[in-house]
Amino acid sequence: MQTECSAKPSVFAPVEGRPWWPNSTRAVTSDAGGLLLGAADKAIGLVGRLAGCFRDARDSRYIEHTVATLVGQRVFGIALDMRTSTTTTTCATIR
Numbered sequence: 001m002q003t004e005c006s007a008k009p010s011v012f013a014p015v016e017g018r019p020w021w022p023n024s025t026r027a028v029t030s031d032a033g034g035l036l037l038g039a040a041d042k043a044i045g046l047v048g049r050l051a052g053c054f055r056d057a058r059d060s061r062y063i064e065h066t067v068a069t070l071v072g073q074r075v076f077g078i079a080l081d082m083r084t085s086t087t088t089t090t091c092a093t094i095r
Helices: 032-044 046-051 067-079
Strands: none
Touching: 032 046, 032 067, 046 067
């Protein structure tokens, strides 16, 4: 069986107004996965739903970052392979 091939590149809708193909070589940026994850997060509320699994036992007078912000930082940091990503709290603090 002969396959059908096309020389035309796949067409992706822009994410937040930015094209997937940022340069003339049509190479996908290594951060494209972050754009996809961000779009998926907005569509299904991934980070918010995941953050809802945690009970925040911190003293609200001293909270600078919400649990959702901290979870989002870790999710996106892991997805983008940012192993040096740090948070302002430890997992033991959020139970």
